[in-house]
Each structure stands twice: as C-alpha cells, then as structure tokens.
Amino acid sequence: MTPDYDVIIIGAGPAGSCCAYTIKRDFPEARVLLLDKASFPRYKPCGGGISPEVQRHVDFDLTEGIDLVCRKVIMTAKGRRYTSERYPLWMVRRDHFDDFLKDKAVSLGVEFHDNSSVCELHQSDEGVICCVEGQPEIRARYAVIAEGAKGTLARKLGIAPHLNVFAALEYEHDQPNPAHELHLDFDRNDSGYAWNFPKSDGQSIGIGGMLKGKAKKTGLNSRLKAYFSLFQQTTDPHPVLQKQHLHGHPIKVYSGKQKLVHGNILLTGEIAGCVDPLSAEGIRPAMQSGILAGKEVAKALKDGNTESLVHYERAFHDAIGRDYQFARIASYLMNTHLNLVLPIVSSQRALNAILSVFSGEARYEDKIALRKIPVVLGQVSSHIRQRIRFKR
Numbered sequence: 001m002t003p004d005y006d007v008i009i010i011g012a013g014p015a016g017s018c019c020a021y022t023i024k025r026d027f028p029e030a031r032v033l034l035l036d037k038a039s040f041p042r043y044k045p046c047g048g049g050i051s052p053e054v055q056r057h058v059d060f061d062l063t064e065g066i067d068l069v070c071r072k073v074i075m076t077a078k079g080r081r082y083t084s085e086r087y088p089l090w091m092v093r094r095d096h097f098d099d100f101l102k103d104k105a106v107s108l109g110v111e112f113h114d115n116s117s118v119c120e121l122h123q124s125d126e127g128v129i130c131c132v133e134g135q136p137e138i139r140a141r142y143a144v145i146a147e148g149a150k151g152t153l154a155r156k157l158g159i160a161p162h163l164n165v166f167a168a169l170e171y172e173h174d175q176p177n178p179a180h181e182l183h184l185d186f187d188r189n190d191s192g193y194a195w196n197f198p199k200s201d202g203q204s205i206g207i208g209g210m211l212k213g214k215a216k217k218t219g220l221n222s223r224l225k226a227y228f229s230l231f232q233q234t235t236d237p238h239p240v241l242q243k244q245h246l247h248g249h250p251i252k253v254y255s256g257k258q259k260l261v262h263g264n265i266l267l268t269g270e271i272a273g274c275v276d277p278l279s280a281e282g283i284r285p286a287m288q289s290g291i292l293a294g295k296e297v298a299k300a301l302k303d304g305n306t307e308s309l310v311h312y313e314r315a316f317h318d319a320i321g322r323d324y325q326f327a328r329i330a331s332y333l334m335n336t337h338l339n340l341v342l343p344i345v346s347s348q349r350a351l352n353a354i355l356s357v358f359s360g361e362a363r364y365e366d367k368i369a370l371r372k373i374p375v376v377l378g379q380v381s382s383h384i385r386q387r388i389r390f391k392r
C-alpha cells in the first residue's frame, strides 16, 4: 500500500517546523505533513530569549520573527549587580515566532494541519501509521516526533528518553519595560534563577530550577510574586498575579546521550533532550536539532536507505550534546549547591562567560574551568559531611 506521505512531523514548534522546512529544501519531491494539536498561532510559555547566533543555522532571514533586540543584560548574584552591553540578544513572542517558522515550511510546500492531536503512532511494515483524533489513519514512511516537553506520544510508544526536569513558572506581564533591559537573578531561588525578559509590549517574568515536591508546588509561586514586585510600583511583596497570565510548565533538559532513532521514528527538539541543562535555552537547539533530523530524513528518502537515519544521533551529539556534557556538571552543582557555586557565579567575568556562550562566541568547553570542579566538589562533600555530623 502506497503511504499517504513520506514524512509526518508531530508538533509545529521550532523543532518540527525547522525539520519540515529542511526536508522540503533538501528533497523537494518529499510529501511532508506537519501536524499540531493547537490552533495556530498558539501561545507557548517561554521567556523568548534567543541568541542571534541562531541565524547561522537557517538559510532564511529571521528578522521578521523577532520582537525586539535587547542590548543590556543585568545579572544579580550574592546581592551584587553586574551589567553587560556587549552581547545583543533577540527576544521573540512565541505565538508569532513559531507561526513565522511554520509559514517558512509551508512556503516550500509542507502541508500543515493545526487542531490535529496525534493520539497514536505505530511502526508498520511500510513505515508508520498515525492516528489523529476523529480522523482516518494516515500512513507515512517516516515519523518525526517534535512534541515538546510533555512527551506524551513518545512515552506511549516506550521511546521517551529519561530527561531531568526543571520546574518553571512564567508571568506574561503586559506592562512594557521601556529600558528593554534583560535581568537574570540568582538570589531568588535555592536552585536555578529568576528572569525578566523584555518584549516590545510587555515582559516575561519567571523563575525556574530543579525543584521537587513541596518546593515545586508552593515555593515557585511566592518567589515569583516577590520577584515580580521588584519591577512594579508597589511595596506589596505578594502582589496579585492574574491567573490567565501565569503559566507553569516543565522544561526537560539534556541528560546525556539518548537513543533518538527507533526504526522509522525519530525524536527531535525538547523531547530529544536538546535543552541546555544550565541555562534552559531551548529554542535555538530545538531549531538546530530539527534541521539535523530533517537533513538525515531527506537523505534517507533520496537514497531509499532507512539505516542511514542513525547518523542523526551522531550529528546531534556533535552539534549539541558534546558541549552540554560540560554544562551538565555545572548545572548539577548549581541546582543542588547553589550557595557554594554563587561565589564563582558572582562576578563580571562569569556574566561575560555566560553571555559569550549564549552568543555562540565560545563553548562551555572553553569556559567551564575543569580545574575548578574538584574544588567545588570538595566543598560540596565537606558541606555534606558537616550536615551529617550535625544531624548525629
């Protein structure tokens, strides 16, 4: 039986749309179907900060998708403020940016259906069978799962990678921040950080980290309120946040090498573990991973060789995973022993290092001084020993 499509892509976030675009660009004969359960343009909880370096990864101009360019970054750590105006950062509104990327794919001939929730996906002799709620089965040679953090479909199939989860709470505030300053604050949480990312007509104010249990449920809310009050003309440390603008969401971060190719099904974007485990940056690597998956699918279609899809795992590791190995160590220390890491983070040099990695000028490998890790680990173990002694 001839499949209805060559490829079905599930999820039209940055990963899915960039994957669809790349397949059509590299192999224009491909019949590509891009599905999303949401109605587009759709809201996505996100700070929307992107490194302009992302432009290097795509062959079309991203300017139209950008909401504003932010030139000033202010970091707070251990009560001190550090400022940088050296690295401009792009801010996007995800409803607009994701719709823009999806339109790029559609402009090359990708077929897009929104309001299409994929409830089942199976491997078959010819490829895959995909079920969209309330519609007849769709057959394709390949499927790419780009469903984002929740990973419901991948879990159902038993192919969801084991990924560490950050809890994040974001408030979309409609009052503009006229100075267009970006704030990062490491003094607001026992793990992770708080942020205020400016938008042309508002601000994304949020807080996140590797929180568990009670801290996740109650801690984030009150800390976000306290952080939010810093940017308001109010002395109330617990202002009322309007529920419709408050969005809690998990962020699944890179947690080591994973299996991303399962027969005719590939995983890409956040569900493949592309999110930076230190900064939680996910948009640029989602686009990158979607492009890498798209290239391998286009090649497999051209050559009629499914086996070659496994090259995607290697390409993902080389472009994304390899450098994240360094970020993972730093992230672990930051999320478990922030008080010990803060003295290192609290400096102008650290801010410059963070921004140089985010801007693509440097890699974690160059910036995370491995010689300092034994020192920090030594501090962590003596801290743990002291606590055990104290408990006795």
Ligand SMILES: Cc1cc2nc3c(=O)[nH]c(=O)nc-3n(C[C@H](O)[C@H](O)[C@H](O)COP(=O)(O)OP(=O)(O)OC[C@H]3O[C@@H](n4cnc5c(N)ncnc54)[C@H](O)[C@@H]3O)c2cc1C
Pocket: 010, 011, 012, 013, 014, 015, 016, 035, 036, 037, 038, 042, 044, 045, 046, 047, 048, 049, 050, 116, 117, 118, 119, 146, 147, 148, 149, 152, 153, 168, 169, 170, 197, 206, 249, 250, 251, 268, 269, 270, 271, 275, 280, 281, 282, 283, 284, 286
């Ligand atoms: C609060 C918060 C703040 C963040 N801030 C930043 C930031 O400032 N900068 C940054 O780079 N990253 C940030 N991130 C991370 C970033 O948002 C994600 O990593 C990124 O969106 C991942 O892209 P993706 O394409 O993999 O998935 P997504 O963008 O999540 O897209 C997945 C798509 O799949 C669709 N879908 C899911 N299931 C199905 C199904 N069964 N059938 C059909 N469609 C389906 C969804 O509707 C969705 O449109 C933040 C995340 C959070 C939660």
